[in-house]
Amino acid sequence: MKNKLLIIIPAFNEEATIAGVIASIRRxxxxxxxxxxxxxxxxxxxxxxxxxxxxxxxxxxNMGIGATMQTGYKxxxxxxxxxxxxxxxxxxxxxxxxxxxxxxxLEGKADIVVGSRFLGEGDYRPSIARSAGMAIFSKLVSIIxxxxxxxxxxxxxxxxxxxxxYFASRYPDDYPEVEALVLLHKxxxxxxxxxxxxxxxxxGRSSITPMRSVYYMVKVLLAIMVxxxxxx
Amino acid sequence: xxxxxxxxxxxxxxxxxxxxxxxxxxxxxxxxxxxxxxxALVIMALSVKKGLLDGxxxxxxxxxxxxxxxxxxxxxxxxxxxxxxxxxxxLHEKNKTLVQELTLLRNAxxxxxxxxxxxxxxxxxxxx
Numbered sequence: 001m002k003n004k005l006l007i008i009i010p011a012f013n014e015e016a017t018i019a020g021v022i023a024s025i026r027r028x029x030x031x032x033x034x035x036x037x038x039x040x041x042x043x044x045x046x047x048x049x050x051x052x053x054x055x056x057x058x059x060x061x062n063m064g065i066g067a068t069m070q071t072g073y074k075x076x077x078x079x080x081x082x083x084x085x086x087x088x089x090x091x092x093x094x095x096x097x098x099x100x101x102x103x104x105x106l107e108g109k110a111d112i113v114v115g116s117r118f119l120g121e122g123d124y125r126p127s128i129a130r131s132a133g134m135a136i137f138s139k140l141v142s143i144i145x146x147x148x149x150x151x152x153x154x155x156x157x158x159x160x161x162x163x164x165x166y167f168a169s170r171y172p173d174d175y176p177e178v179e180a181l182v183l184l185h186k187x188x189x190x191x192x193x194x195x196x197x198x199x200x201x202x203x204g205r206s207s208i209t210p211m212r213s214v215y216y217m218v219k220v221l222l223a224i225m226v227x228x229x230x231x232x
Numbered sequence: 233x234x235x236x237x238x239x240x241x242x243x244x245x246x247x248x249x250x251x252x253x254x255x256x257x258x259x260x261x262x263x264x265x266x267x268x269x270x271x272a273l274v275i276m277a278l279s280v281k282k283g284l285l286d287g288x289x290x291x292x293x294x295x296x297x298x299x300x301x302x303x304x305x306x307x308x309x310x311x312x313x314x315x316x317x318x319x320x321x322x323l324h325e326k327n328k329t330l331v332q333e334l335t336l337l338r339n340a341x342x343x344x345x346x347x348x349x350x351x352x353x354x355x356x357x358x359x360x
Contacts, residue, residue: 057335071332
């Protein structure tokens, strides 16, 4: 059977960038299907995505990024896609690099492939606070999964069939990227990183404010600890 | 009988009456009333039977027995709050699943050519 590729774009109030992101993906990955999961946007995100040629799944109201990604994975599972790629709606994840993520999954080298900003490509320079947080996460996750992971917060990922099935049944709620890796490792999935360069966001704002970043750290650390203690 | 006993009895009887009334009017599910009723009954018993209150307070080394009432009330409030947090978490999970299923269902309907008002725009395959 031919490998069906789905691009999942979670979007919340991204009318400024969504059409450009979709157009770029269609140009670079003409064979891929695109689904935009609209998480209760109050702007014209859904219309822009729809006229751009994507399937649009709209939540009745805002549910958060975790639930939004999971809706995408549930769609991927129900439609029988064999690979799903998460791409941000803000233009940070260049469409010309999707192929790099997909290739190792296709070749069966990994169940999930994460695009890392810290493997030599691009010149991503986070703020001191953010890079400290990222360093803590990557150290911790590297220790837990006994494999070096450099960019645990990257949301630029390609998931194979078994990962799609797992994420459709279980996906963390908020700030899910780091926790998802730990969950996958616990379930025995193989994780691989490939170097990518990311662009500056083309519009919109980061969801991570200083106050939220404290919550982010605490929540993710707690979630990882609890995940390690959970039976299944 | 001390004044604090009278106040505590009135308070716990009122709580009991409110909870029963809320259940009767369908505002409160029996499932979520158990801890409230238990707290009303325990506080009621401790405030009616001064000997019981003094006895337990003595056992726990509480010098001023009426403060045991506060401790008991505090523990119940803590339990009730924790119970609610669990209930909210379960509801959150169910709500999430519901929204996701609804989202996929609406898309499936759209694919089948059914608009959201429920009218078929065009006949889907296998539509007899």
